[in-house]
Each structure stands twice: as C-alpha cells, then as structure tokens.
Amino acid sequence: MTDSVENKANRLINEKSPYLLQHAYNPVNWFPWGEEAFDKAKAEDKPVFLSIGYSTCHWCHVMEKDSFEVQEVADLLNKHYISIKVDREERPDLDQKYMAACQALTGQGGWPLTVFLTPEKKPFYAGTFIPRQARYGMNGLVDILPKLSEFWKKDRQRVVKAGDELITALKKMAKVPEVIGAEESKEMPGEELLERASGQLKGSYDQEYAGFGGAPKFPAPHQLIYLLRRSKLNGDEEALEMAVNTLRVMHRGGIFDQLGYGLHRYSVDEKWLVPHFEKMLYDQAVTALAALEAYSASGKEEMALFARKIFSYVLSDLSSPEGAFYAAEDADSEGEEGTFYVWRLEEINDVLGDKRGSLAARYYGVTEKGNFEKGSNVLHRSLDDKEFAAAEELSIDELSKFVEEIRKELLDARSRRERPFRDDKILTSWNGLIIAALARGANILNEPEYLVAAERAAAFIADKMVSPEGLLLRRYREGEAAIQAFLDDYANLSWGYIEIYRAGSEQRYLEEAERLTREMLKYFKAENDMLYYSALDDDSEDFILEAEAHDAATPSGLSVAVMNLLQLGRMLQEDNFTKQAERLIKAQQENLERYPSGFTYLLTALNYALKPSEGRSYCTSDCNCGWE
Numbered sequence: 143m144t145d146s147v148e149n150k151a152n153r154l155i156n157e158k159s160p161y162l163l164q165h166a167y168n169p170v171n172w173f174p175w176g177e178e179a180f181d182k183a184k185a186e187d188k189p190v191f192l193s194i195g196y197s198t199c200h201w202c203h204v205m206e207k208d209s210f211e212v213q214e215v216a217d218l219l220n221k222h223y224i225s226i227k228v229d230r231e232e233r234p235d236l237d238q239k240y241m242a243a244c245q246a247l248t249g250q251g252g253w254p255l256t257v258f259l260t261p262e263k264k265p266f267y268a269g270t271f272i273p274r275q276a277r278y279g280m281n282g283l284v285d286i287l288p289k290l291s292e293f294w295k296k297d298r299q300r301v302v303k304a305g306d307e308l309i310t311a312l313k314k315m316a317k318v319p320e321v322i323g324a325e326e327s328k329e330m331p332g333e334e335l336l337e338r339a340s341g342q343l344k345g346s347y348d349q350e351y352a353g354f355g356g357a358p359k360f361p362a363p364h365q366l367i368y369l370l371r372r373s374k375l376n377g378d379e380e381a382l383e384m385a386v387n388t389l390r391v392m393h394r395g396g397i398f399d400q401l402g403y404g405l406h407r408y409s410v411d412e413k414w415l416v417p418h419f420e421k422m423l424y425d426q427a428v429t430a431l432a433a434l435e436a437y438s439a440s441g442k443e444e445m446a447l448f449a450r451k452i453f454s455y456v457l458s459d460l461s462s463p464e465g466a467f468y469a470a471e472d473a474d475s476e477g478e479e480g481t482f483y484v485w486r487l488e489e490i491n492d493v494l495g496d497k498r499g500s501l502a503a504r505y506y507g508v509t510e511k512g513n514f515e516k517g518s519n520v521l522h523r524s525l526d527d528k529e530f531a532a533a534e535e536l537s538i539d540e541l542s543k544f545v546e547e548i549r550k551e552l553l554d555a556r557s558r559r560e561r562p563f564r565d566d567k568i569l570t571s572w573n574g575l576i577i578a579a580l581a582r583g584a585n586i587l588n589e590p591e592y593l594v595a596a597e598r599a600a601a602f603i604a605d606k607m608v609s610p611e612g613l614l615l616r617r618y619r620e621g622e623a624a625i626q627a628f629l630d631d632y633a634n635l636s637w638g639y640i641e642i643y644r645a646g647s648e649q650r651y652l653e654e655a656e657r658l659t660r661e662m663l664k665y666f667k668a669e670n671d672m673l674y675y676s677a678l679d680d681d682s683e684d685f686i687l688e689a690e691a692h693d694a695a696t697p698s699g700l701s702v703a704v705m706n707l708l709q710l711g712r713m714l715q716e717d718n719f720t721k722q723a724e725r726l727i728k729a730q731q732e733n734l735e736r737y738p739s740g741f742t743y744l745l746t747a748l749n750y751a752l753k754p755s756e757g758r759s760y761c762t763s764d765c766n767c768g769w770e
Contacts, residue, residue, distance in 0.1 A: 158619040159229040160565045161197040165206060169216035172227045175236065183224040183261035189294045189301075190259040191223040191287075194240060196231050197565040198420040198472040200479055201271045202254045209274045209283050218284065222291035223258075230255070231469060231569060232617050232625055235676040238687055242312055244268035258290055264305030328728040331735075331748060339738035339745050340372055340381055346739075347384050348412065352391040357412045361392060361405060361425055363432035364697045368742035370435045371749055386436050386445065392429070393448040396513075396520035399483060400506060401553050404455035405429050407473070415513060416520055419473035419480045419562070423460055424696045426452050427575035434579070434586050444526075449583055456576060457595060462568065464606070465598030466618070467576050469569055472562035482559050484518035485552075493555045494548055502548045505530060568618040570607055570627055573599050574634030575696065581641035593645050600638060604654075614661070629675050629689050630699030632662035636706045656714060659706055663722065671725050673700055691730045697743035700726065705747040724751065 154166040157174050165172055173179035183190050193210075195202035209215040219225045230237035230253065240257045243265040244250070250270060258267040267290055276282035294301055343365060346354045353359045366385040373382035392398055395414030397406050405425045406417035430452040437445035460468045475482045487510045491499035506521040507513070514520050525533065531541040577596045584593035607615045607623045614627040614635070639655035642648075665677040666689070673689040689700040704723045711720030727748055734741055 154227060158567070158617070158622050158624070159197075159232050160563075160567060160619075161195060161199075161202075161229040161231070162227050164197060165210060165227055168206070168210045169213050169220075170210050170225050171216075171220045172225050175226055175228050175233065179224050179226050180261055180263065186224070188222065188224050188261070189266075189290065190261060190263075191219055191225045192228065192240065192255075192257040192259055193226070194228045194230050194237050194255040194257070195253045196229060196470075197563065198422070198470045199253050200418065200420070200473050201252075203474055205254050205271055209272075212274060215274060215283055215287070218287040218291075222287060224261075231565075231567070234630070235628060235687065238675065238690070239312075240265060240268070242687075243308060244270065246308060246311060260302060260305050262305075264302075264309050266301050266305040266308065328731065330724060330728060330751065331731055333752065335734055335738055336372065336745055336749055336752075339742060340369065340378065342737075342739035343369060343742075344380065344384065351413050352384070352388040353412075353414065354388075358408050358410050358418075359397075359412060359414060360408045360695070361397070361429050362693075363425075363428040364693050364743045364746070365739070366432040367428075367435050368746045368749070370432070370439045371746055374439050375749065375753060382439060385432070386440050386442060389429075389433055389436050389448060390444060393433075393444065393451075394523040394526070396522040398451075399455070400521040400523065401549055401556060402455060402459070403451040404459065404471075405452065415522055417480075419483055421455075421471040422695070423456070423467055423469055423569075423572045424575055426456050426460070427572070427579040428696055430579040431575075431582060434582050438586055446587055449579075450587065450589075453580065453583055453592060456580075459564075461595070462566070462602075464602050465595070466568045466602040466606075467573050467599060469565040469567050469572060471564050475560045475562045480514065480518075480520070482556065482562050484514050484520055486512065486518050489555075490552070493551055498544075498548065501534065501544070502552075504534070505545065566619065568602075568607070570603055570614060570616050570631040571634045571699075573603060574631070574636070574638040577638030578634070578641040581638065581645040585641075585645040593642065596638065596642050596645075600635075600642060600651075600654075603635065614658070626677065628677075628699070629662065629666050629673060629703065630696075632658055632666070633699045633702040633706060636662070637702055640706060640709055652710075652713060655706070656710055656716075659703075659710055659719070662703060671722060672729055673703060673726065675699065691733060691744050692740045693743050698741075700730075701741070701743040701747060704744060705750065708747055708751050723747070727751065 149167050149169045151166050152168065152170065152172045154162040154172050154174060157163060162174060179190065228236050237255065241251050241255055243257060244255055247268045252270040254271055256269045256272055257265050259265050272283045272286065273280055274283050276285060343354060348354065348356070354362065354365065366388060369381040369385040372378055373385070391414050392405070395409065397409045397414045397417045399406065404421045407420045407422060407425065408418050410416050410418060430449045433445045433449040433452070436442070437449065456467060459471070462468060473479045485508060487503055487508050490503050490508055493499070494502055503509070505523065507524055508519040508521065511517065512519050527541055528538060531538050534541070577599050580592040580596040583589060584596065607618050609615055614631060615623045616625040616627045616631050617623070636655045636658040639651045639658065643651035643655065666673045666675070668674060675687045675689045689698070691698050691700045693701065704726050707719040707723035710716060711723065727744065730741065730744060734744070738745060
C-alpha cells in the first residue's frame with residue numbers, strides 16, 4: 143500500500159467550487175472542466191478521466207482518501223490520462239449528461255461519478271465509486287487505469303466506435319420531436335391519471351413507519367405536496383393522513399436534527415431513525431413547503447412547528463451575511479460520518495447530570511447500547527410531547543420548559559465539537575426554492591421576518607448574480623458570480639418571486655417573475671415549444687439535453703416551469719403562458735401514463751390546470767394576488 147503524501151497545489155487551487163478546492167492538494171494533476179484540458183488531451187493523445195461529485199458527498203470523500211490522495215493512483219492518472227474534476231452542483235448539465243451515459247453503460251448511477259472520455263468528450267467507460275484495490279466483486283482503479291490506457295493505445299478504433307455509438311444512443315434519447323405543434327391536437331390528461339398517481343403512492347406507503355417503500359427513505363416532499371393538494375381538492379382523507387403522518391414521523395425521527403434543527407439528506411433505515419447526515423438547502427426548502435401545505439390542509443400545529451424549526455435552522459446556519467443562502471453542510475467531521483450529531487448516554491449525563499440526563503435520554507431515545515455506531519445514539523422522539531408528558535407525570539408546560547432548557551445546554555456542548563464542513567457557495571436554483579418557502583411561510587404563519595429574509599435573498603441574486611449582459615448566473619462564491627443559469631435556476635427563482643408577490647402583493651415581484659419566465663422561454667425553448675435544460679454553447683458539440691420532467695430530490699425544473707406558466711397565465715391573463723404550459727404537459731403524457739407517481743410535481747401542475755381555483759386554497763383570507 144502506498145500512503146498519501148503532502149503535495150503542492152494543482153490547478154484546482156484557482157477555482158471557487160468548494161468541492162474542487164477539496165482536491166486542490168491531491169497529487170493528481172487535476173484540471174477544471176474547460177478547453178485547456180481537452181486541448182491537452184488531444185495534443186498528448188490521451189483519454190480523459192472525468193470525476194464528478196460534490197463537496198458534502200460522503201463517498202466522494204472516501205474515494206479521495208482511498209485513491210486521489212495516493213501517489214500510486216496519481217502516477218497512473220498523470221501518466222496515462224488528462225484528469226478533470228467537476229462539481230455537479232455547479233454544472234448539473236454535465237452531471238446529467240454523463241450520468242445518462244453511466245446508466246446506459248452500467249444500469250446504475252450515483253456519486254462520485256467516474257467516466258472515461260475521448261478527447262472529443264465522448265464517454266466509453268463509466269462507473270460510480272471505484273475502490274483503489276479490487277474488492278466486493280468490483281474491479282480496482284489500479285487495475286482499470288492501465289487496462290483502459292492499453293485499450294486506448296492498441297484498439298483505438300474500437301474505443302472511438304463505442305463512444306460514437308453511445309453518443310448516438312444518448313442523442314436519440316434526448317432528441318426533441320421534430321413535429322412542431324403536434325401537441326396542440328392532443329387532449330390534456332385528466333382526472334384518471336391523477337387518481338392513478340395517488341393509487342401508486344398509496345400502494346407503496348409504509349403503513350408501519352410512514353413514507354414510501356423501504357430503506358433507504360428519502361423525504362420526497364413533492365410527493366407529499368401532491369397528496370395534500372389532492373386531499374384538499376377532493377376530500378381524500380387517506381391521502382391527507384399519509385402526508386401528515388410522514389411529515390410527523392420525519393419531524394420526530396433521527397432524519398431531523400432534534401437539537402439544531404434542519405433535515406438530513408435521507409434515512410438509511412425504514413424507521414427514519416439513522417440518517418445520512420449531510421444537510422442540503424433544497425431539502426429544507428421543499429420539506430418546509432410540504433409542512434406548510436400540511437398545516438394549511440389539516441390545521442395541525444405540529445406541521446407549523448416543523449416548518450418553523452426548518453426556517454430557524456436555515457436562517458441561523460445557512461444564511462450568508464449578504465442575505466442569500468449557502469448550499470449545504472457535510473455529513474462528516476473528525477474523519478467520520480455523524481460524529482457531530484450523535485451522543486453516548488454518558489455524554490448526555492455529563493452535560494445535564496444524572497437525574498436530568500436520565501429524563502432527557504428517555505425523551506430522545508438514548509440508551510447505553512446505542513442505536514448507531516460505537517454505542518452512540520441518534521436523537522429521536524418515539525412519543526409526541528403530550529404522550530411523553532403523561533407517561534412522566536409532567537404537565538405539557540413543564541415538559542416544554544425542560545426540553546428547551548436541555549436543548550440549549552446540549553447545543554452549547556455540541557458547539558465545542560468539530561463542526562462539519564459548510565459548502566458556502568450560493569446557487570440560484572436552491573435559493574429560489576428557499577425564497578419560495580420563506581415567502582409562503584410568511585403568508586401562512588403570519589411571520590413578516592420570513593418575508594424580509596426572502597426579499598433579501600432575492601435582492602442579492604438580482605444584484606450579484608447577473609452577468610454584465612443581463613443574463614442570470616448560477617453560482618456565487620467569494621465575490622465571483624459565474625456559470626450561465628440553467629432551466630431550474632430560472633424556474634425556481636421565478637417561483638420565489640411569485641410567492642413573494644403573493645405574500646406581500648408588491649407588483650414589482652410579479653413583474654420580475656414574468657420577466658424571468660419570458661427569458662426562460664427565450665433561452666430554453668426548442669422550435670416545437672419543448673424545453674431544453676441547458677442553453678450553454680458547451681453542449682452544442684454533441685447534444686443538448688431536453689429538460690427532464692421526472693422529480694428527483696426536488697421538483698424538476700420543467701415541472702416548476704409549467705406551474706409558473708399556469709399561475710402567471712392566470713394572474714396576468716396571459717393566454718400564451720397557459721397554452722405553453724399545456725403543451726409541455728401534453729408532451730409528457732407518455733411518461734405520465736407509464737409511471738405517474740414519478741412526476742408528482744408536474745401532476746400538481748396538472749391538478750391546478752384542470753381546476754385552477756385550487757391555487758387559492760393556500761392564500762390568506764385577505765390576499766389580493768388576483769387568484770379566484
């Protein structure tokens with residue numbers, strides 16, 4: 143085994159991406175994505191080793207320590223390849239494109255994403271996490287690197303052919319239909335499709351632990367929003383209970399940071415107990431929106447409290463001094479995942495004393511055996527406060543006072559631990575989501591401070607994240623705004639402006655939402671009115687991806703764009719917006735028919751398109767935003 147060594151900085155030291163900077167002292171001669179790297183690959187007749195990840199990715203850290211910090215691997219890469227690092231959060235277009243290639247080649251995807259390219263950017267081999275040495279039936283990187291290099295040198299024609307064939311297949315998959323106006327003659331999908339989606343979600347609902355499917359469990363708040371809208375519209379009590387119960391279990395579970403608040407990325411088990419500990423801004427935003435929707439639909443105060451706690455975390459821990467919001471916090475600290483968040487029983491007692499510590503341990507499910515690694519515990523609550531107070535013969539006021547006291551004491555003790563790394567880049571798309579959530583929260587919870595925070599973030603983007611030519615940009619960090627915005631940047635920021643307008647009714651926010659939507663159509667609309675994900679010239683060399691409609695961790699940019707078009711069409715009485723939205727829905731009908739529950743935010747838009755007055759349901763009684 144070759145140990146990692148101290149190295150001088152490579153080219154990544156000049157980048158702004160925290161993820162790229164994490165690799166700036168690797169012995170690998172990394173390049174950022176750009177023509178310099180590909181020109182060098184052509185000049186030296188070498189294939190390209192492309193590694194895509196993000197700064198708070200646990201397995202990206204593992205692969206760095208296992209391979210990229212090790213001289214043996216660096217020597218192979220530096221000798222035989224031109225190596226490129228990409229931050230998937232800065233360049234989701236590249237991630238989407240090469241993830242599609244990886245899935246086509248392997249049937250799998252994930253991060254870190256590892257792709258081998260020709261100097262013409264054509265992929266010919268791909269995988270995700272690759273260990274340095276072969277294990278668990280996986281080939282090792284030290285074996286793959288020399289073999290593919292030899293393959294490149296001795297059987298070039300076959301490599302190039304494989305790359306060409308894959309690009310041809312991906313182009314076919316990404317190709318926008320050529321028949322202009324073909325969607326006009328189609329009927330809009332109807333109520334039956336919406337009911338099918340509800341039925342699929344009900345069929346996969348976990349009756350014991352809530353959520354959908356088994357482990358791992360993701361928040362998927364856009365699915366909950368869909369169920370809540372359907373329940374409010376047609377009185378579906380089962381859909382309402384599924385959504386509220388899932389949010390309730392998340393709020394009380396280990397997936398939610400019970401001390402500092404904020405939602406972790408996902409639960410590795412079916413009980414929502416043990417999380418993958420990273421915290422992402424987008425999870426906070428969309429889950430808060432779902433909790434607000436649940437409060438509006440059910441009147442249950444716990445849903446409002448859940449949203450308030452999420453906003454408390456975002457405003458205290460992810461807010462930049464200028465008013466915009468940072469991207470994420472890592473899962474790892476002190477070289478291990480979760481160390482910052484978990485507690486042993488004796489640590490609780492050391493802080494609170496044995497008597498108070500014993501009550502706190504019962505409240506947070508802490509035991510001597512532990513529910514995590516090395517006898518440590520992920521804090522969670524198995525009972526609601528009324529049940530716990532009754533069991534302990536306390537009044538609810540006594541319990542509330544006790545919990546707030548011990549929470550502050552435990553937080554103070556936790557603050558002396560090494561805190562996980564915070565990714566302090568500002569992304570337009572994710573800020574658009576939290577702007578929308580905060581503005582909605584101001585409206586529903588009657589909290590003016592949330593609206594002030596939303597307006598500050600919107601003002602920051604308008605001031606700092608626009609190019610000299612007036613184009614919206616995606617990323618800001620350390621005084622530099624860069625990277626032309628993508629579809630989801632435009633769509634999510636427009637959503638934020640719509641929600642600010644509805645919360646405060648200042649006309650300028652509605653006008654800004656309309657302007658951004660018109661720009662979105664200008665830069666991303668194909669000849670047949672479908673939408674592309676990217677307008678970057680860099681994509682023109684092979685193919686441009688049509689915008690995906692299916693939801694991932696967040697509602698898809700296309701789905702948000704459709705909802706915006708429908709809302710603005712009604713608010714502005716702009717029939718062209720409404721027709722454009724309907725064409726986009728009709729174009730996805732085949733996908734919707736195949737698996738409707740994979741497109742729940744687009745179906746939320748369809749729900750509104752079929753019954754537009756539904757949108758009024760979460761306005762306040764004195765709202766004058768123009769909805770009926």
